[in-house]
Amino acid sequence: MSEETINPKRRTLLKGALTLGAGAGLAACGRSSPLATADAATPGTSGSYSADVAIVGAGIAGLSAARRLAAAGKSVYVVEARDRVGGRTLNHAVTAPGASPGTIVEIGGQWVGPTQDRVLALIDELGLKTFKTYDDGNYLDYRNGQKLAYGHLLPDPLNLGLNRLPPTDPVGAAEAEKAILQLDQMAQQVPLDAPWTAASAKAWDSMTFQTWIDQNVLTPGGQSLITLAIESVFSVEPRDTSLLHVLFYIASAGTLENLINTAGGAQDSRVVGGSQRISLAMAAQLGNRVLLGAPVTHIDQDESGVTVRGEQFSVRARQVIVAVPPTIAARIRYNPILPALRDQMTQRMPMGSVIKVQCVYPKPFWRDGGYNGQVTSDTGPVRITFDNSPPDASVGILLGFMEGSDGRAASTLTADQRRQATIDCFVRYFGNDAAQPLDYIEQSWMNEEWTRGCYGGVFAPGAWLDFGAALRAPVGRIHWAGTETATVWNGYMDGAVRSGEAAASAVAALL
Amino acid sequence: MSEETINPKRRTLLKGALTLGAGAGLAACGRSSPLATADAATPGTSGSYSADVAIVGAGIAGLSAARRLAAAGKSVYVVEARDRVGGRTLNHAVTAPGASPGTIVEIGGQWVGPTQDRVLALIDELGLKTFKTYDDGNYLDYRNGQKLAYGHLLPDPLNLGLNRLPPTDPVGAAEAEKAILQLDQMAQQVPLDAPWTAASAKAWDSMTFQTWIDQNVLTPGGQSLITLAIESVFSVEPRDTSLLHVLFYIASAGTLENLINTAGGAQDSRVVGGSQRISLAMAAQLGNRVLLGAPVTHIDQDESGVTVRGEQFSVRARQVIVAVPPTIAARIRYNPILPALRDQMTQRMPMGSVIKVQCVYPKPFWRDGGYNGQVTSDTGPVRITFDNSPPDASVGILLGFMEGSDGRAASTLTADQRRQATIDCFVRYFGNDAAQPLDYIEQSWMNEEWTRGCYGGVFAPGAWLDFGAALRAPVGRIHWAGTETATVWNGYMDGAVRSGEAAASAVAALL
Structure with a gap:
């Protein structure tokens, strides 16, 4: 099924991945490892390939999708712009005096927590371990x-x-606690797969979260705490997004406490050897089905299939899963062009x-x-x-x-x-x-x-209401994954796994 | 100075432009004219070029910049993705029975009004005429x-x-009139070149315009009128943008009445032969310095200059003016990559x-x-x-x-x-x-x-505050134009002219 032309340098990179996947040692997971380093001289993938499914993006979402499809006997290629896998997860070797050999820290996403069932199961399947965040x-x-x-x-x-x-500030803290409970209750009214259908969706998406704070949290201490919570969860200001988006995100994680807590919350545990190992291990299983240094410039659909291509490579497939953030997906050139709502949606979900x-x-x-x-x-x-x-x-x-x-x-x-x-x-x-x-x-x-921003894409006010339906809707042979498309633990590694697996299931049903 | 390889087909297109510019007749301005039609079989520009300044985008902004620079004796090339000039202006031939030969309508931007001095002057310089909108x-x-x-x-x-x-609804109308005067007064406090420095900028950019309506316009009739005004001026909903952006836009046009009125307002007059003639006439003056069918994929800067390139062409220059909407500029690949604020700004100004x-x-x-x-x-x-x-x-x-x-x-x-x-x-x-x-x-x-949306780019809440400074700031040899960067008549053809001329002046000072 596959017509391959792999340049020698890439084979070396992949061999590195396989060795890493076999658990060759933590030192190799750091920034100085072959997979973790972008080598400016690396020409990247070249040649023509074909498969049942092309997957754009070798982050956790794309690799999860590929792994599922490969396990179901489908042929896949994962094309990745960078010379490494892992997307927004990236291990960094700590070489300071005294550090044990193989010490790493993550310079991207790193924590997992309870109810993040899919990423925890994946970690287990890949033979990785977790440990508690120091608390x-x-x-x-x-x-x-x-x-x-x-x-x-x-x-x-x-x-x-x-x-x-x-x-x-006891008064501020009490007010913030009340606000958190209030938000948790409102969040329960947001349907995860269609937030725009919530009974109060229009009102909630018509105001910034700052407006909600102004109207509901009256003391400076309370405002400061709620603002800090939003900044730390979304890495934006309360004025940058809508109340509806905040409520969706809370609903997606269960409660706001789940988002902000360490023990028992989203910062509960870490992956031994670093979170990038999740992707490195999946890439090792996929072997030469992962094509690195392959920025996708075009996705062309026709009657019989879809072609994903860059300056020096192309992958012909029956279906494609695009597993990159919406604002990055917008920078690919599509033929035919994407529908109005889908393109304009990508203009409204900044990182x-x-x-x-x-x-x-x-x-x-x-x-x-x-x-x-x-x-x-x-x-x-x-x-x-x-x-x-x-x-x-x-x-x-x-x-x-x-x-x-x-x-x-x-x-x-x-x-x-x-x-x-x-x-x-x-x-x-x-x-x-x-x-x-x-x-x-x-x-x-x-x-x-x-990537051009983290932790994830955040909807601007009004975007869920008029463009939410375009977030996950396939466009012909193009399917969307990435943590921004997840209904559960949206924005987290767990959401990435879920989105990849959901896309894989949807695509598998079409093959 | 120029090293040219122009394919024969492009020469034909340019010849068409020159003929049009000489005033060959209105019929040729319609969609069926060579310049106004995208011919799928046209291979587009190929070859290598060099000039003092490369300009990306042959809309009114880019062509205005080119015209200014050319008049100052600088060599320029304007590269345009489409097989026509005019950007968001486009004439369409009306062929219905009874229509006079040469009848057109604009299917893009079309109106000009008082205080739009720069576009009116340009229209005059190009030998074009205006007539009053039927009122x-x-x-x-x-x-x-x-x-x-x-x-x-x-x-x-x-x-x-x-x-x-x-x-x-007299009560609603009275309330809307009061709101309009209130907005006009607030708008006077917005510095056009730095809206984020207004005394109330933080408060105004922290709320959607819908929130301002909810707090200041109490009757359904008044709300309906103000909402309609926002929809018709911005083509977004009041929930999609901030109060600060609305106030900036009003200030940029003088008053809200200027924006919504026909006689005496932004819809006052039309261009005889259609507004695309402005661009067609400028392109005719520029002749073969306008390269059509040339989508820019990369802008690479180095110590000695900048290279603007697409799949089959490149333009080497000392400076470049990018005269396309921010969200479209984001889809070009830059080397080195754009600064964080500039890139994230483009993620926050949807069309x-x-x-x-x-x-x-x-x-x-x-x-x-x-x-x-x-x-x-x-x-x-x-x-x-x-x-x-x-x-x-x-x-x-x-x-x-x-x-x-x-x-x-x-x-x-x-x-x-x-x-x-x-x-x-x-x-x-x-x-x-x-x-x-x-x-x-x-x-x-x-x-x-x-383009991927009209009439123009609209800042999401919070964007002016943290990203406004990146809207117009040059990045090395890259300068930004397009009506979204204008301080006066932002979003209009007049703003496009002003932005192009301002960029030309800034660049000329560096040559």
Whole structure:
């Protein structure tokens, strides 16, 4: 079925993937591994291929789809613009003195949590393991120039996670808790597969989430907490998206607590060896059915099939699954052109704005002070931090996020300026021990050509209402995947798996 | 300076342009003229070229820039994806029985008005003429199933244009008038070159315009009128954009009345022979410096210059002006990639949604009934109409717009269904004489590959605040033009001219 012309360099890359998939060692998963590095000299895939299904994008969604189809006996090719797999997941080798051999941190998506059944099952099927995000000790809240350490101060028998809110401003915290419960209740009225059909959809999509805050959260403390929650979950500002989108996203994850909590929430656990291993392992199983360095420029449909092509390659198939974010899918040239609603939908789902920053220290010194490394702050650019040390704590790694407006403003600084701004924040929260990191690691997904923002696509006000139906609807032989199309855990690795598997099922039924 | 390889077919096209520019006749301006038709068999531009400045996009902005630079003695090439010039302006030959030879209608942008000084000057320089939009007789308002004809009932010595509002619901009309004055006053506080620096910018960009309506316009009649104004000016819904964007746009045009009025407003006059003649005449002056059928896929910058290239051509230049809408500019591949703010800005300025529909009748029969052909209606899909007959009234042409949600919904219908929906509206407004048009002409700019929506790009809430500065800021050798970048008459042909001339001045200073 396949007509292959694989250049020698690509074979080497794939061989790397296979070795990695066999568990050759964590060191190879870092940024310096063959698959994780974009080599400017790599010419990329060339030649002509054919298969039952072409899949665009070798992130978790595309690879999940390919794996499902391959398991069902269908021939597939996955074409990936980058010289690596993993999409918005990417391991980075930590080489600071003292770090155990093979130590990595993720510079992209990294956490999994309860009810993320599909990604957890996939992790298990691939022979990977998880471990708990470090969560022992006290949280820290920095507000109005003051620090407050706090823990699980109140009983929470229903595991609502409400105690995660800092009690620095009790009135604000109580108001934020009330708002969270209110949002959870409203979210239950949003049908996951068609949010625009909710009884209040028109009203909810006609206002920004900021307007909802203005109308429902009255104290500065409460507003600050809810704003921080939105920034950290969506990496946009409350003014950038609609109440309906926030409610859909909450519904997609179950509750807002699920989104913001560490233990028991979306930040519950990490993958041993790094989350990119999920994709590396799937790619290893797929072997030379994954074509790297293959940016797709055109998707042409005709009566008998579809051709996916780039400057030096083409894949002829019966169906195609496009598993990249909508705004990236918009940059492919389609023939025939996409329907009006589909194209205009892609114009209305921008990516969030985030820079992930990490400092490596000789040890996780904050633990000695009784801190779990998790900070909420009213002072940027880093307003959210986590302990991101490796399981063996051979080094201590503090992780910070510059999100929404902070990330946008920080994108105009130099790397040195961002490093200093990060250290300033870390010192503010954890003292002078944070002043001299062994290493500084940063990743702006806004500056990744094939993603152009993280964590995911976020609908602008009004977009769900008039364009939501175009998000998942196939266009002829073209099917859409990617976490933005997921109904459950939209925006997360779990949503990516679900979207890939759903697309695979839909396509398999047509073959 | 130029190294040319022009294929013979392109030369023929250009010769057509030159002939047209010399005023060969109106018939040649129609859709069947060489320049106005996309010929699928045309291979497009091939070869290598070099010039001081490469300009991407042969709409009014790009051609205005080219013309300025050429007049200053700079060498230029304008590369255009389509096989015609004019961008969002396009003449269409009316061939219905009785139509005078050379009769056209515009199926894209068409009107000019007072204070649009730059496009009016250009029209004059090019030897073109204007004529008044037909405005004699009564307006018609259709509301709650009732029709009301009305004229200039009240004195309007200050020419505020307030009498344009239908008096069907006097309370609603009064409330809408109050809202319009309120918006005009707020708009005066928006700096045209930096809307995000307005004192209230954060509050105004944090709410949708729908929220402002909900808070400031209390009667259904008033809400209906303000909503119709937004739909007809922006071709989006009030929920799709922010109060700040609406205020910027008003400020850019002077007043909201300027935007919505016919006589004395943005719909005041038309170009004899059609608005595409502006571009056709400029292209004729530029001759073989306009390269058609040349979709730009890459813009590569290096130390010594910039290369603009497509599949079969390249233009090497010292500077480049990209004169296409932001969302279309995003689909070009840049090396180095665009800065984070610039790319994410393009993700947040979607195009409006509109289908322009026109019916041709043996004569403008509504004039006999004392109507000027202009309707406002609470019943779609056509809620706004105009008399778009040619100056000699050899046929009568009714023009209607399906805008915002109406346009989006109508995009999923067949052309026959849209034709019937249009006729149903026209019959509702003007009676059974409208039931049997000689011809039906429709144009959905959402379905034009190189535009993907009209009238223009509209900022989502929050976009001006965090991304506004990236709208006009050059990126190395790349300069931005197009009506979306204009400070005055943004979104109009006049803004396009201004943006092109401003970019030309900026670039000329660097050569």
